[in-house]
Amino acid sequence: MVADLPLPATPSRPIQRTTFPVNSHTTALITPAELTARSTGDTAPIVIDVRTPAEYEAAHIPGSVNVPLPLVTEHATQLAAELDGPVVLVCQAGTRARTAHTSLAAAGADQLSVLDGGVTAHTATGADVRRGRARWALERQVRLVAGGLVATSIMASLRFPRARFLAGGIGAGLATAAVTDTCAMGSALSRLPYNRGGRAVTLRDAVQALRTARGTAA
Numbered sequence: 001m002v003a004d005l006p007l008p009a010t011p012s013r014p015i016q017r018t019t020f021p022v023n024s025h026t027t028a029l030i031t032p033a034e035l036t037a038r039s040t041g042d043t044a045p046i047v048i049d050v051r052t053p054a055e056y057e058a059a060h061i062p063g064s065v066n067v068p069l070p071l072v073t074e075h076a077t078q079l080a081a082e083l084d085g086p087v088v089l090v091c092q093a094g095t096r097a098r099t100a101h102t103s104l105a106a107a108g109a110d111q112l113s114v115l116d117g118g119v120t121a122h123t124a125t126g127a128d129v130r131r132g133r134a135r136w137a138l139e140r141q142v143r144l145v146a147g148g149l150v151a152t153s154i155m156a157s158l159r160f161p162r163a164r165f166l167a168g169g170i171g172a173g174l175a176t177a178a179v180t181d182t183c184a185m186g187s188a189l190s191r192l193p194y195n196r197g198g199r200a201v202t203l204r205d206a207v208q209a210l211r212t213a214r215g216t217a218a
Helices: 032-039 053-058 069-074 076-080 095-106 118-124 138-156 161-180 184-189 203-217
Strands: 046-049 087-090 112-115
Touching: 032 118, 046 203, 069 076, 069 095, 076 095, 076 203, 087 095, 087 118, 095 112, 112 118, 138 161, 138 184
Parallel strands: 046 087, 087 112
Antiparallel strands: none
């Protein structure tokens, strides 16, 4: 009979935890309900509305600061330097806010989040919205212009066959906008007088408004 031999002791190994790097360019989303709850807390975020001044005048979240998207993309570095706390970026549905998030994050801003569904979702929850003169949202203007150009080109192609290529170009542009999550037509329309509201927002205006909002949030 062979005696059982003791097994060699296995040295204990500390448990290793795998950590994953955080992508600073990942867009964090916040729901309208979460925004409402945080707005009354000690760490209330600054809400930046990146829509056009006209859209902002028509309806906006009380206390939000209007910094139109073209201003954000052109002066991201200066604006990012003014953001040292939690910030929620807002637009009509979320697309422009995500673009602003990308620009500001690349410029060094952190603690950024985007309101999921934008002002449309915020309004649908019954949350407080300050209203003014009614205007068409930029996304609605894009649908009108794009649809009008496609319909016109198809009708014109009955007499001028090459006009159908305009419809193809519009379709390609919309597909590109979906893939890249940007909209060149919307950017162009935002610069029209109709979308400027009573007064265009300058970089100086935006910086001053952000400093005021920062003092209020503190």
